[in-house]
Every structure is written in C-alpha cells, then in structure tokens.
Amino acid sequence: MESPKFSNQIKCRKRKKRKVTHKSSSQPPTAITTISRTTSVWDQNPSPELPTGWQIENVPYAQVWKDTMSETSLVRFFMTESVAANQTIPQVDLITAFCPDNTLEVLESGAGIPPDNVCLLDDRTNDGKVSIGRRHLEPLNAHQLYLELRKEVGNFSIKLHPAGNGAQALQLNADRRLLFITDLNRWTMMAIISTASIHQARALRDIFYRHLAFTGFIGAAIPPAGFPTFRLAFDLPFYALRTTLAHDPPRDLRARGDQSTLRKVLDLSFLSRRSVGSLHPTYIHNLCEAQISVLVTGSDSWRWVAYCFVDTYYEHIDKRESVEEYCEEHETDTDSHATFRPDPLAAGKRDANMPVLTPREYFLIVLESRLQQVKDEWHVLVVYLKDKIAGYISTCPITMQTPSSPSPIDAPTVAESHSWAVRTRTLLRKFTQNLKAIINQLESLQTDQTFTSVTGPFSRRLPAILASTKQLAIFLQDLENLCQDCNVYIDSPTDKPQLSFRLNDDGNRDGKIQTRVAGFSETTNFVLLYVLTPITLAANTLSMQEKVIQPLLKLNGASFIILVLAFTVFIWLVVGVLRNWEHIKKGLGRFRKPANSDDLESVEQ
Numbered sequence: 001m002e003s004p005k006f007s008n009q010i011k012c013r014k015r016k017k018r019k020v021t022h023k024s025s026s027q028p029p030t031a032i033t034t035i036s037r038t039t040s041v042w043d044q045n046p047s048p049e050l051p052t053g054w055q056i057e058n059v060p061y062a063q064v065w066k067d068t069m070s071e072t073s074l075v076r077f078f079m080t081e082s083v084a085a086n087q088t089i090p091q092v093d094l095i096t097a098f099c100p101d102n103t104l105e106v107l108e109s110g111a112g113i114p115p116d117n118v119c120l121l122d123d124r125t126n127d128g129k130v131s132i133g134r135r136h137l138e139p140l141n142a143h144q145l146y147l148e149l150r151k152e153v154g155n156f157s158i159k160l161h162p163a164g165n166g167a168q169a170l171q172l173n174a175d176r177r178l179l180f181i182t183d184l185n186r187w188t189m190m191a192i193i194s195t196a197s198i199h200q201a202r203a204l205r206d207i208f209y210r211h212l213a214f215t216g217f218i219g220a221a222i223p224p225a226g227f228p229t230f231r232l233a234f235d236l237p238f239y240a241l242r243t244t245l246a247h248d249p250p251r252d253l254r255a256r257g258d259q260s261t262l263r264k265v266l267d268l269s270f271l272s273r274r275s276v277g278s279l280h281p282t283y284i285h286n287l288c289e290a291q292i293s294v295l296v297t298g299s300d301s302w303r304w305v306a307y308c309f310v311d312t313y314y315e316h317i318d319k320r321e322s323v324e325e326y327c328e329e330h331e332t333d334t335d336s337h338a339t340f341r342p343d344p345l346a347a348g349k350r351d352a353n354m355p356v357l358t359p360r361e362y363f364l365i366v367l368e369s370r371l372q373q374v375k376d377e378w379h380v381l382v383v384y385l386k387d388k389i390a391g392y393i394s395t396c397p398i399t400m401q402t403p404s405s406p407s408p409i410d411a412p413t414v415a416e417s418h419s420w421a422v423r424t425r426t427l428l429r430k431f432t433q434n435l436k437a438i439i440n441q442l443e444s445l446q447t448d449q450t451f452t453s454v455t456g457p458f459s460r461r462l463p464a465i466l467a468s469t470k471q472l473a474i475f476l477q478d479l480e481n482l483c484q485d486c487n488v489y490i491d492s493p494t495d496k497p498q499l500s501f502r503l504n505d506d507g508n509r510d511g512k513i514q515t516r517v518a519g520f521s522e523t524t525n526f527v528l529l530y531v532l533t534p535i536t537l538a539a540n541t542l543s544m545q546e547k548v549i550q551p552l553l554k555l556n557g558a559s560f561i562i563l564v565l566a567f568t569v570f571i572w573l574v575v576g577v578l579r580n581w582e583h584i585k586k587g588l589g590r591f592r593k594p595a596n597s598d599d600l601e602s603v604e605q
Contacts, residue, residue: 042450057153058153059197060150061078061200065077065078073096073101074194075095075100075103076096078205079091079092091209094212097257098186098255103186103187107142107190113142114142119139119144119181119182119188120180120323120327120344122137123172123176123178125173125174125176126302129357132172140323142190145191146190146194150195153173153197176303178343178345179308180310180344182312182320183252183312184254184309200229200297202229203229203233207309210235211293212256214237216235216237216434216441217235219232219448220233220450229297229298230296232450234292234367236374237438238291238292238377240288240315241288241377243285243286244286246280250288250313250314251313263288267285267286268284268286269284270423271420272388272391273391287381288313289311290313290377291309291311293309294366296366301360306359306362308345326341326343326344326348327341339353341353345369346366347370360450360454361454371442375468379475382475382479389486396417421486428482435476435479438472439472443469446466529571529575538563538567539560
C-alpha cells in the first residue's frame with residue numbers, strides 16, 4: 001500500500017456556507033452604443049450597453065472558414081487565420097495531428113463520441129452588480145458541449161432585462177462564461193474550435209498549443225488598436241507522483257499524431273536499490289506529466305469568457321477531479337437554507353453562486369488556487385526524491401565499509417551505480433528547467449501593471465501568489481542540490497574512490513585485454529603467412545601432374561625443403577615491397593630525376 005509519507009491526496013479546505021441573493025432592476029432596454037477606449041479596459045465603469053460590432057460574437061470563426069471555401073481543414077484554418085494555412089508550422093501541425101479533419105463530422109453526428117461527462121458550462125449575465133445564471137448547471141459530454149456552444153451568446157439587438165418569467169430567461173445574454181474541461185481531448189477541442197468567435201479564436205490558438213506541448217506561461221496581453229480583446233492566461237505544467245499497482249500504472253488515453261500518449265508516465269522504480277534475487281515490487285511510484293491551463297479573454301471588464309483545461313488522468317477514478325463532483329457537491333445551512341456550489345476553475349475553493357464578475361480579479365483567484373495545487377504536487381515529489389536519492393547513495397555497496405561489500409573493482413556494480421547517477425541527474429535537470437521557467441514567469445507578475453494595479457480586497461491575491469512562488473524557489477534549490485549530489489557521487493574526489501575513477505580503471509583493464517588479443521592475432525597471422533603458406537605452396541607444387549608442369553625437382557624431401565625456403569623468401573620480398581612501397585616510389589623518383597636533367601642538357605646543346 002502507498003506510504004502515508006508520500007500520500008497523493010490533497011485535501012480541500014473547509015468551505016464556508018453562503019446565502020445567495022439575486023437583485024432585480026426595472027431599467028428599460030438600452031440601445032447599442034460604442035464603448036470609449038480612452039481609458040484602460042480595467043477602469044471603465046460597467047454598463048448594460050453593448051459595443052458596436054459586438055454582434056460578431058454570435059458568428060463562429062468556422063463560418064469564416066465556410067464562407068471562404070478554404071481547401072484546408074478547419075483546424076489548420078483556425079490555427080493560422082487562413083494566411084499561412086498551407087505552410088508547415090510546428091505549432092499548427094501539433095494541433096492538427098491531435099485533432100484530425102474528421103473530428104467535426106463525428107462530433108456533429110454524436111455517434112461514437114465518448115459518453116463521459118468532462119465539461120461544465122456556466123453562463124451568466126453581468127451588469128457589474130447582478131449576475132444570473134443563463135441555464136441550469138449540469139455535467140456535459142463533448143457532444144452536449146458542442147450543442148450548447150452553438151447557441152448564440154446573446155440577443156445583441158437589444159439588452160433584455162434578466163428579471164422575468166422563464167420565456168425571458170431563455171434570452172439572457174452570456175456576458176460572463178466559464179468553461180471547465182477535464183483531460184482536453186480532440187472532441188472537446190473541436191467543440192470549441194467549431195463554435196468560438198473570431199475574437200476568442202485569436203486567444204485560443206496559443207493556449208491550445210501550450211497545453212498540448214506541455215509548456216508553461218503566465219501573462220497578460222491587451223491589443224492597443226482595433227477591436228481589442230484582452231487576454232489573461234497561465235499554463236502550469238507539473239509532475240504528479242502517484243503510487244499504483246505495478247501492473248496498473250496511470251495511462252493517458254489521449255494520443256498524439258504519432259500515436260504516442262499526450263502525457264508521459266515514468267516508472268521511478270529505478271531510483272530504489274534492489275538486492276540480488278529480490279522480487280518485483282507490488283506497488284510502484286509513477287511520475288505523471290500534467291498541466292493546468294486557464295485563459296480569460298473578453299472585450300471589457302463585464303463581457304468575458306474563461307476557459308480552464310485540467311489534466312486528471314493520473315488520479316484514481318475515485319479521487320479524480322470530476323465535473324459531477326462540482327455539480328453534486330452542495331452544503332446547506334439548515335437555518336438560512338443557503339447552498340454552496342464549488343467553483344471548478346478555482347479548484348472548488350470558492351462559491352460559484354457568489355461569482356466574481358471582474359476578469360482580472362477572477363484570474364488572480366484561479367491562479368492562486370491552482371498554483372497551490374501545483375505547489376503541493378512539487379512538494380510531494382521533492383520530498384520523495386530527497387529520500388530516494390539519499391538512500392541510494394548512502395547504501396552504495398562499493399562505498400560501504402562492510403565485510404560483505406563488493407570489491408572496489410566489481411565492474412557490474414560500478415556500471416550500475418554510474419548508470420543510475422546519470423539517469424537520475426538527467427531527470428533532475430528536466431525538473432529544474434521546468435520549475436525555473438514557471439518561477440521566472442510568476443516573478444514577472446510583480447512588475448506587470450495589469451495585476452499590480454488591482455485594488456480592494458483582491459489586491460491580497462498577488463502577495464499570496466508570490467508567497468507560493470518563494471516556496472517553489474525553495475523546491476528548486478532542493479532539486480539543484482540533489483543534482484549536485486549526483487555529480488559528487490560520480491566525479492568529485494573524496495576520501496573514497498569514485499565511480500568515474502573505477503570506470504576508468506575498468507576501461508584500462510579492458511584496453512590491456514584488447515592489446516593482448518591484438519598481439520595474439522598478430523602472432524597467428526605471422527604463423528599463417530610466413531610458415532604455413534610456404535609449406536602449403538610447396539606441397540601443392542610437388543603434387544602437380546607432369547603434364548601440367550615439368551618437374552624441375554625430384555619428388556623427395558630435399559626438393560620440398562628447397563621449395564619451402566624459396567616460397568618463404570618470395571613472400572618476405574612481396575610483403576616487404578608492399579609495406580615500403582611509398583619509400584620505393586620516392587627512391588625511384590630521385591633516381592629518374594637526374595637522368596631527365598641530362599636529357600634536357602643534350603637537347604639544349
């Protein structure tokens with residue numbers, strides 16, 4: 001069973017019980033107007049009025065693909081804005097291989113689509129004060145998500161008031177949309193690609209690529225001109241340590257274009273030293289790649305959409321983060337009858353019934369919550385690595401001063417230890433590179449005015465994020481120290497002979513053996529060429545019939561010896577000429593040069 005020391009369960013914080021209230025208003029419908037861009041997108045006052053041109057949000061980018069009658073696939077067109085659709089671009093090729101051309105056709109039919117519920121869609125109105133859900137929240141599979149996303153996000157000819165009967169509620173605008181997806185696959189990706197608007201498409205391209213490529217990023221972008229859409233995004237790749245039965249390790253069922261799994265799982269059994277003849281372990285530790293990607297994008301502070309893609313494949317089905325859990329988990333106060341519904345993007349640490357309506361503040365909340373999850377995973381991994389590496393080095397048989405220790409020249413033991421150290425060091429370097437990149441991006445938030453200008457209660461989120469960043473920096477230092485321990489184990493001089501020295505000694509011994517083998521081969525060749533060959537030639541010559549060659553010698557022992565000596569001298573001469581042919585050519589050249597000079601003198605006379 002899994003040791004409690006390396007437990008992979010991360011307990012949720014106790015959630016507070018809140019009372020949900022909805023306000024109503026009797027303001028009349030308002031006409032569409034243009035929103036001023038003279039101030040920061042974050043400083044504009046909320047308004048129910050819709051900006052000119054915002055009706056395009058009801059037009060999916062796939063419609064542009066159809067209108068242009070492009071010969072390229074929808075996915076490639078979506079990823080390249082059609083300008084370079086026929087070019088080979090690694091980022092585009094990764095997405096198109098993951099989400100092939102026939103995905104849309106199958107998704108539209110609904111046949112053959114996995115029935116698993118992997119999505120949550122939370123649409124709400126937003127006037128800066130009041131937010132009402134557009135639809136009943138329920139888990140969705142990929143086909144159901146596609147059908148929901150095809151619906152118009154709102155009636156932009158006029159702003160309808162959310163209060164009223166059920167008929168009016170059907171026309172509520174999705175001013176603020178949250179989309180949560182576990183284990184993003186080609187079906188859910190295609191559901192987004194085929195329904196996303198033009199403005200969302202530009203923001204989705206990068207996050208799709210980073211999520212598939214296992215690449216980190218944290219930052220904000222606000223286009224300065226045109227019809228601006230802000231983008232707040234973070235991608236947190238990490239490694240999850242999970243203990244499973246040896247015959248049933250975690251496996252990501254999502255495949256890349258080359259049929260390899262999207263996320264890799266590594267068996268860490270090699271980190272533990274096994275005694276000779278020991279049985280294979282029943283339980284093993286698995287290192288699982290995983291990533292959390294979040295994108296918040298929109299036109300202003302009250303009309304925006306948030307996407308969240310979370311890998312969960314590495315968890316046991318009973319512990320896995322699921323959309324059903326977020327829909328079914330409710331806490332009720334018997335006195336006030338208040339309910340609590342966990343927000344999936346914030347890892348269930350906030351009440352989705354009390355939504356945060358401003359995008360920057362919500363982004364920081366989600367980043368803080370998910371960063372805490374990633375930090376906990378790094379903590380578990382670092383503690384495990386420190387324990388295993390220290391245990392392996394301290395119990396190295398060739399460095400332990402015990403009567404049963406192998407000889408310092410035990411080549412198999414030395415080679416095994418050296419291979420372990422090199423493999424472990426390579427793994428540690430991968431960890432440090434990954435963690436260092438994330439830390440650098442998190443630290444850049446301190447100087448990003450998009451986040452440093454947040455005021456009010458949410459201003460505390462950034463210091464909390466930076467506190468988690470400092471803890472990650474401690475883990476990074478631990479990983480670098482472990483990498484240095486592996487270097488010392490291999491190379492650094494101490495009072496005990498090191499692995500490199502012993503491997504060099506093994507190499508010297510192997511070299512001596514090869515030298516002896518080469519000497520033996522040279523002796524064998526000498527005997528064959530200078531002893532056996534003359535004897536063989538002499539015997540063959542004397543055995544020829546008289547009609548083939550006239551016998552010059554009598555068929556007796558003396559003739560045989562004479563022929564052997566003659567062939568021996570001939571072979572020596574041939575071998576000598578071949579070995580010294582370059583010197584012979586130089587000598588002939590010097591001999592012929594004076595003769596040629598005499599000929600020239602006679603011609604001149």
